[in-house]
Amino acid sequence: MILNWLHPSRNVYFRTRRSNPMDDDEPEKKMRSAERASPLRYLEIPTIGSFCAAFLSFGVATAMPADMTAERLLTICEAPTVQTAMTKGDELGWPRLTDAETEEWRRSFVAHNGGSVDVVGWRQEKAGGAESLSFWLATGPNGHKACAYSTPRPAGFLDALSERLGAPDNLDKNDAIESTTALWKRGAVEYSFVQVGSSAVINIGSSR
Numbered sequence: 001m002i003l004n005w006l007h008p009s010r011n012v013y014f015r016t017r018r019s020n021p022m023d024d025d026e027p028e029k030k031m032r033s034a035e036r037a038s039p040l041r042y043l044e045i046p047t048i049g050s051f052c053a054a055f056l057s058f059g060v061a062t063a064m065p066a067d068m069t070a071e072r073l074l075t076i077c078e079a080p081t082v083q084t085a086m087t088k089g090d091e092l093g094w095p096r097l098t099d100a101e102t103e104e105w106r107r108s109f110v111a112h113n114g115g116s117v118d119v120v121g122w123r124q125e126k127a128g129g130a131e132s133l134s135f136w137l138a139t140g141p142n143g144h145k146a147c148a149y150s151t152p153r154p155a156g157f158l159d160a161l162s163e164r165l166g167a168p169d170n171l172d173k174n175d176a177i178e179s180t181t182a183l184w185k186r187g188a189v190e191y192s193f194v195q196v197g198s199s200a201v202i203n204i205g206s207s208r
Helices: 028-037 044-062 070-077 082-090 099-113 157-165
Strands: 002-006 013-017 116-126 129-139 144-151 170-174 179-186 189-196 199-207
Touching: 070 082, 070 129, 070 144, 070 157, 070 199, 082 116, 082 129, 099 116, 099 129, 157 179, 157 189, 157 199
Parallel strands: none
Antiparallel strands: 002 013, 116 129, 129 144, 144 199, 170 179, 179 189, 189 199
């Protein structure tokens, strides 16, 4: 007789075969002997469950937050709307800032810039410092779209941006204070890379 059963942690049905006592013609003694000779029959279902659990554990273990790259940053910052940026940014797997966490910034921005603003942000805590990314769309007399990313690990970002955008229009380095500033203007979009010491901020913005 074929039985379907549902694994408790997944909506996956397994099929296992169980003999129907109405069909057994062998004596009970032979049945007990066969069971002793085939101990794996008792491990069949637990083994399947173990594989499912291992598969789920593997999925959780590999669903790690993604590292930011210049390509990922530009893809998010080039989004036409906050909703699109939110979808692309969530693919990083970073915790998204709540409305309560962005409210103070929003109030300060509106007080300074006027109009209104829609913003979304993420923050990723890592050993050595936190990374943060924000994207906002301001409307009103000073309407614009902007994106800001800060990182304590900027190694390779300047070269990666230069590879994507070309050589900076302006590049300034000051070894005395360990600072590097690079600026690009590509159409209506302005890009800036500012590094002081081991931390850097990348800003991308365009007027509307």
